[in-house]
Amino acid sequence: MIERSHHDMGGLPAGKVKRTEHAYDDWELRVDAMMMLLVGVVGGSKRMTVDELRKNIESLPPADYDKMGYYDRWVISLTQTMIQRGVITTDELARKLAQVEKRGQTPFSRRQQTRGG
Amino acid sequence: MTVEKMGSVPLYRSGDRVRVRKAAPLGHVRTPFYIRGHAGVVERYCGAFPNPEELAQQRDGLPAQPLYRVRFRQKDVWPGYRGGAADVIEIEIFQHWIEA
Numbered sequence: 001m002i003e004r005s006h007h008d009m010g011g012l013p014a015g016k017v018k019r020t021e022h023a024y025d026d027w028e029l030r031v032d033a034m035m036m037l038l039v040g041v042v043g044g045s046k047r048m049t050v051d052e053l054r055k056n057i058e059s060l061p062p063a064d065y066d067k068m069g070y071y072d073r074w075v076i077s078l079t080q081t082m083i084q085r086g087v088i089t090t091d092e093l094a095r096k097l098a099q100v101e102k103r104g105q106t107p108f109s110r111r112q113q114t115r116g117g
Numbered sequence: 118m119t120v121e122k123m124g125s126v127p128l129y130r131s132g133d134r135v136r137v138r139k140a141a142p143l144g145h146v147r148t149p150f151y152i153r154g155h156a157g158v159v160e161r162y163c164g165a166f167p168n169p170e171e172l173a174q175q176r177d178g179l180p181a182q183p184l185y186r187v188r189f190r191q192k193d194v195w196p197g198y199r200g201g202a203a204d205v206i207e208i209e210i211f212q213h214w215i216e217a
Contacts (some may be wrong), residue, residue: 003141004150011151011195051173055145085175 006062028071035078048081056080125165127183129141133159135187145173149153150212157189160207168211183212 035053040046056077083087129135134152147169160186167178191204
């Protein structure tokens with residue numbers, strides 16, 4: 001029995017909250033935009049619910065959950081949801097990822113790597 | 118027909134004393150762990166909404182579930198709470214997570 005899910009950490013000791021704002025990387029803005037399209041907040045075709053996004057975030061392995069940033073979790077989760085919904089297949093995703101990797105560095109990915117935190 | 122009209126009947130009203138069910142199911146849950154099992158008072162009825170636990174599993178979440186804002190005393194929720202005795206926390210909780 002799982003008494004308490006990893007993400008459900010309200011009230012646990014956590015240290016100080018960092019109250020600083022930070023600028024978002026381009027890829028994070030794109031993930032946000034993608035999510036708005038997929039849940040139908042903008043555009044005409046609703047492909048998923050925000051509740052599915054949350055479910056798949058909550059299903060991340062705890063160690064990965066802790067390592068990831070906010071939009072890292074989003075992009076993994078919405079991709080997982082698209083597989084579950086049959087919009088894309090695991091195989092298509094694997095092939096696309098390999099293709100992108102082969103493309104190598106772009107100004108876009110370089111900027112992402114310089115980001116701290 | 119509105120979502121609310123299709124929904125379950127609201128069983129509680131403002132001022133009713135209620136307790137949050139102490140349960141640990143699988144799936145997606147909107148009731149935080151720390152409030153399960155605690156007693157509070159219904160502050161307001163918020164309307165009925167498709168059940169997020171069902172929406173998370175690709176179902177329509179209907180009938181809509183009544184949602185309440187429930188007020189708890191902080192000192193009841195947190196052991197050794199050092200803030201004011203009148204401090205409260207309000208959490209929105211779906212009806213199926215509530216017992217009288």
